[in-house]
Amino acid sequence: MSADDAAQAATGDSLLRVRDLVVRFDSGRKVVLAVNGVSLDLEAGGALGLVGESGSGKSVTSLAILRLLPRSTARIAGGEVWFGGRNLIQLSDREMRSLRGKEISLVPQDPMSGLNPVITIGEQVVETIRAHEGVRRGEARRRAADLLGTVGIPRPRDQLDRYPHQFSGGMRQRVLIAIALALRPTLLIADEPTTALDVTVQAQVLELLHELTAQHGTAILLISHDLGIMARMTRRITVMYAGYVVESAPTAEIFARPSHPYTAGLLRSIPRVADMGRQLTPIAGAPPEFDRLPRGCPFAPRCAWALDVCWQEMPALIPMEAAEVAGGSPSGDHLLACHNPVAADEVETGKPLRPGFRPAPPPEDELVAQETA
């Protein structure tokens, strides 16, 4: 097989295909695998959500795709990131720089730190355009004003010479979206783009992101912990826990039929009408420390479905059998990494409904490790 064929086989019909990505953080004293064999697929024009709690590795994954990890401490220790026929991990810094902003761009979480406070808004948009395209200043400025208009900034021409602090949070986030979309990228990575915003402003920004990506056929990789935003914005959801992908399925199916105990637990942790006046069913315990991951599945210590094998071995992420999925899933589109999936009738209760079932306790040596930790 030639290199091109290999690339073709690896990419398939995906715009972005991540395979077995491993990211290592080395702080001198300890080594941590923040991303531990993550695989993702995103088709052109698609919308993929990456869900997980803090420390799940979702932001690190997106930074690894963009090759923006801090060089001094982080290293991509394995895996492939295929984007448009190229493995991004093998690109030179220069090639990567010309790709960033033009083909893949990022909308960061904090609109203040995403903008340079001492440079005017106009200059920051112009800079992005001119870095990639040999256009004249005047032309770039004209396009910058158009872009600001597109993202709903009133009187865009007058705003070009203002500084970031003169804008509200929502307006700053609009500027960042304008910069991210300036060169019509094929992939937009949005890392918690509305977390810092108020509800009504969040609605404006989400609407804008949705409209613009749909208009230009831009694929979006959306990172968020908010399941409501995921329901509104994505077609597929990948759930991460402690650096692993534990479940991945079309959005409607994740909500209707979560099969990993962690996914089911997340959905039972958010208040809904049916729960009015009732207690929520939270997931016990707290996410693990990265330097103290248990040997098997990292979720085992919090899992009500744990079997003995879960303490020994991390299950592989594989397609669920159609029979296992309620209503059948002919496409094999539902990927799951679990030894003991949540059954359909257990989704509502949030605990196993099997007579006599008890979650497997940690093995002796694991207990010793926890005691001494």
Add this chain to the structure above:
Amino acid sequence: MTSPPTPASEPALLEVRDLRVHFPITRGTVIRRTVGNVHAVDGLTLELATAETLGLVGESGCGKTTLGRAIVGLIPPTSGAILFRGQPLGAKRTSSDGAERSHLQMVFQDPTGSLDPRWRVGTSIAEPLRLNHIGTRTERTERVSELLELVGLSPGHASRYPHELSGGQRQRVGLARALALNPAVIVADEAVSALDVSIRAQIINLLQQLQDQLKLSYLFIAHDLAVVRHLSDRVAVMYLGQIVEQAGAADLYTDARHPYTVSLLSAVPVPDPVAEAKRERIVLPGDPPNPASPPPGCRFHTRCWLRTRLGNPERCAVEEPVAQHVSAGHTAACHYVHEVPGQTGLSPVGPAAEPAS
């Protein structure tokens, strides 16, 4: 765990009457002069009963945090009154009303910022006891153990430092400290907002459990409307320093009558892709106005979709609306309360008829 008896004649445990908190805007360094006022809280009235939870929602800058801080005495009010069991509390924390004040405690959003990183957790929890000269050292240590168990930690946690705890555990410590003086009212300002989803559910359950156990009243300030609905008996919606709508939790979410509440509810994404696709959304234009110069008339009229729909009646821009009675316990401050269409389906947790998932 004893709380003083409540005289039968008093209806409300906590009452806020026409409260105003204005912050002066000053110019000049040598000769300081006041050039304006930020009307953070501007004529606000509310009541809280024993063992009741009042949810307070609104966007940043609406004054909800200032209100919470004024109630516990961290910010002196400009005018108006705060009454606890019918007794007005002084404008400033003084030794004379210290005993009353201790019945009002606060839990903060950021458990990392509100605990001293150099203090052991036990020292932080015992601080309110020490400041009020309650108990001997041994008694305080016992009380700390008791409080830690009450919030679901073990007495052993007393000797840990905040950085050794997880975010959820730190928030439990914040709660333990707030409970040290047996308060009747806890003002929880975004107390679960910084926590991860699975941990947040644990703290929400803990708050409910403590309320049942200790008959606590909560003023639960948050921007997450689904959490507020879950925890609250009644909900008040704030916009630019004023309450625009107040109702029982179920009522507010299914039958909102103020246009601002309606748009707020419609803006919240529902964690249910089917309902989310069907929902009608009202996206408000622009940002909330500057509270230093609130718009005349109805403060919401500059962003109001209902006013646009009604052909921009002049009344909204000149006449300040008063709270109108909608149904029992439900008021809304809008001239056109009855023009708001029925809002089932806009609720952030989905219509009651079709439970999510």
